[in-house]
Amino acid sequence: MTYEPKDETLELLRSLSEAFGVAGFEDEVRALIQERIEPYVDELRTDAMGNLIAYRRGRGDRVLMLDAHMDEIGFMVSYIEENGFLRFAPLGGWDARIIPSHAMTIRTQSGQLVKGAVGTPPPHILKPEERDKPFPLEELFVDIGASSREEVEQRGIRIGSPAVIAYPFERLNEGVVMGKALDDRVGCAVLIETLKALKGEELEVTLAANFAACEEVGLRGARTAAFQIEPDIALALEGTVAADVPGVHAVRQPTALGKGPAITVADRSLIPNPKLVDFLLELAEEEGVPCQLKVPPFGSTDAGAIQQTGKGAIAGVVSVPCRYIHSPFSLMRLEDFANTVKLTVAFARRCRELF
Numbered sequence: 001m002t003y004e005p006k007d008e009t010l011e012l013l014r015s016l017s018e019a020f021g022v023a024g025f026e027d028e029v030r031a032l033i034q035e036r037i038e039p040y041v042d043e044l045r046t047d048a049m050g051n052l053i054a055y056r057r058g059r060g061d062r063v064l065m066l067d068a069h070m071d072e073i074g075f076m077v078s079y080i081e082e083n084g085f086l087r088f089a090p091l092g093g094w095d096a097r098i099i100p101s102h103a104m105t106i107r108t109q110s111g112q113l114v115k116g117a118v119g120t121p122p123p124h125i126l127k128p129e130e131r132d133k134p135f136p137l138e139e140l141f142v143d144i145g146a147s148s149r150e151e152v153e154q155r156g157i158r159i160g161s162p163a164v165i166a167y168p169f170e171r172l173n174e175g176v177v178m179g180k181a182l183d184d185r186v187g188c189a190v191l192i193e194t195l196k197a198l199k200g201e202e203l204e205v206t207l208a209a210n211f212a213a214c215e216e217v218g219l220r221g222a223r224t225a226a227f228q229i230e231p232d233i234a235l236a237l238e239g240t241v242a243a244d245v246p247g248v249h250a251v252r253q254p255t256a257l258g259k260g261p262a263i264t265v266a267d268r269s270l271i272p273n274p275k276l277v278d279f280l281l282e283l284a285e286e287e288g289v290p291c292q293l294k295v296p297p298f299g300s301t302d303a304g305a306i307q308q309t310g311k312g313a314i315a316g317v318v319s320v321p322c323r324y325i326h327s328p329f330s331l332m333r334l335e336d337f338a339n340t341v342k343l344t345v346a347f348a349r350r351c352r353e354l355f
């Protein structure tokens with residue numbers, strides 16, 4: 001039987017995906033999450049970094065930290081030309097070849113969204129040697145239709161205004177959705193649904209949910225959050241690289257769509273305790289949740305920062321496979337999402353067994 005998501009789950013994914021939340025500017029995402037989780041937690045605060053930290057008190061003194069990052073990769077206005085064109089700097093790991101010819105949304109000082117185009121010279125006027133080369137990032141510009149620097153400034157844009165390539169969230173067919181920022185709004189959605197599913201239950205551990213800021217620019221939020229939470233055990237919930245597409249050899253396909261949550265055995269930021277990996281695999285089997293091991297060592301995650309902060313923690317990563325992350329949109333299977341929630345809920349209930 002095909003998995004049919006609840007309307008409210010789809011709506012959650014849609015609003016999280018479409019929210020504006022470039023690294024360092026996560027306020028819209030944070031407000032949205034805060035409103036959704038308030039009924040399910042005992043305590044909630046935003047720290048100086050911008051992390052949203054929520055506690056759900058349990059029995060005993062062990063602390064489980066579940067982390068999902070709110071920020072998405074984006075841009076920042078770096079210069080405004082006399083004639084009204086904008087230059088921009090990347091925030092997070094972009095592939096410069098895929099930025100041209102998209103629409104860009106810039107957020108003004110007052111929170112308004114201004115649309116523009118990442119313009120490119122038409123092929124007609126390119127020299128033959130220019131046609132085969134990607135445009136260097138520093139030569140790209142955004143055209144918002146303004147004709148002077150003053151006009152740009154009057155619209156509320158200045159150096160430092162954040163921007164993103166924005167696509168609407170869409171359901172491609174019964175099982176597959178596409179939208180921007182699934183890395184890591186899908187992790188935020190897993191964490192929200194986990195808190196919901198645990199409503200009213202007393203856990204063996206205190207659960208600290210961290211919706212992290214600034215992951216995409218160096219795992220910054222998770223580090224200060226872990227320092228405050230002092231977890232014994234932690235999972236980063238991610239939307240991770242799926243590369244099950246034509247032309248990619250299996251050894252370079254970290255995960256594939258439809259095979260369930262991906263469990264990390266090593267990435268560039270951490271090597272999880274093998275006991276934790278085994279525990280997750282056993283748990284998945286007992287719960288009847290399909291799962292896959294993520295092919296190492298691609299990517300880095302908040303778990304790497306959490307593992308090394310303060311006294312350290314047993315840390316691992318569970319991810320929803322998403323194709324095309326770190327591009328203007330990504331694509332995932334709803335069933336993988338649902339199975340990741342199931343595994344995370346089971347982990348929260350039983351992680352005390354690890355000690």
Ligand SMILES: [Zn+2]
Nearest residue numbers: 183184238239
């Ligand atoms: Zn991520």
